[in-house]
Amino acid sequence: MSFIDRSYNKAISELNNYYENLIQEKRLETGPKGIIKIISLIYNYWKNNWVEEFFSDLFTCFFLAPSYVWAHYFLFVKKIKHLRIS
Numbered sequence: 001m002s003f004i005d006r007s008y009n010k011a012i013s014e015l016n017n018y019y020e021n022l023i024q025e026k027r028l029e030t031g032p033k034g035i036i037k038i039i040s041l042i043y044n045y046w047k048n049n050w051v052e053e054f055f056s057d058l059f060t061c062f063f064l065a066p067s068y069v070w071a072h073y074f075l076f077v078k079k080i081k082h083l084r085i086s
Helices: 003-028 034-081
Strands: none
Touching: 003 034
């Protein structure tokens, strides 16, 4: 299992533990019952969509950011060489 797989699985596990504990805690409170539905909705968004998006963004930042910076720098320097400063 790769580092990314282990990290992803750990994030899912932490997410599950956090929201299961939060929902259990809210069930014991005397507040509005609708809050449990809202928390469950947010939990489902995280579990089904946002975690994957978050890891995709991390991967992109980690692996593609250096090449993006280099390409931007290269294009900028090339552009500067063609400017005539009087």
